[in-house]
Amino acid sequence: MSIPLSIFLYIYYAFLAVWAVFSLVSLYHMFKFGVKSFTSFFAAFSYLAVSFVILVITYNYCRQIDWTSALAILPGWFEGKMPSIVN
């Protein structure tokens, strides 16, 4: 049995959407209710910068993967090759 690798990419996109919503809420709080200061801007900038780095690294890796290929789950188990008990 095999499943397409792209499914995991879609699951990752779903995670990313949730993360983006929470990030926007956090940044909204920071800018709406934070005190106008260097710390506020530095914290927001650091958050965006590190997030950007993580996303760029992920994107660069994902570019090299063939997402159309399939992933074999428990190879052999669904083809009558289940491990047998040896006496």
Added chain:
Amino acid sequence: MLSIYRLPNKLPGEKVIKILRRDFYILFKKVLFFLLLAAIFSVIVFLVDMYLSEAEGSDLYPIFFLAASALALFVWLFFFFSFIDYYLDIWIITNERIINIEQQGFFSRTISEQRLFRIQDVTSEVEGFFPTVLKFGNVYVQTAAEKERFSFEQIPDPNGVRDTIIKLAESERERLSHEAIKKEVNGA
């Protein structure tokens, strides 16, 4: 964005006396927890990476990479929100009132205020090893009308803050009684 020099619903002649946040130790604890989490995460990523490259599990590598990326983003978001939670909890003492602005979770924010002349009792509390050594603690303000106490949590120098609030409340009551006497004299 809130400016220290522009208070919400500023009263005429109101001056900011003190702006307080939780003690720096609280932020330090959050940073330490984040570093610990990041270290555990790095070790797990390193071990799984080693296992996958040795066990001919290259098919699983993209999934592992996506999971690591998602986890890294969520750990970073968690840390950022912890910082916001620390940074957006502010107590402002002015010459006329005390204001409590508290961030509670992602979608909850409470802003409350008390006029100084209503204050009846101010209590400071320092409890535990680190609060005693680092001199931070809570200040509870009891007013005439309120059932709940107005509290300043984990602020530096709670005894000094208590003294400041008591002095300001006394001078505010004095000012108001002088104004009332003046009005009576002028009316008569």
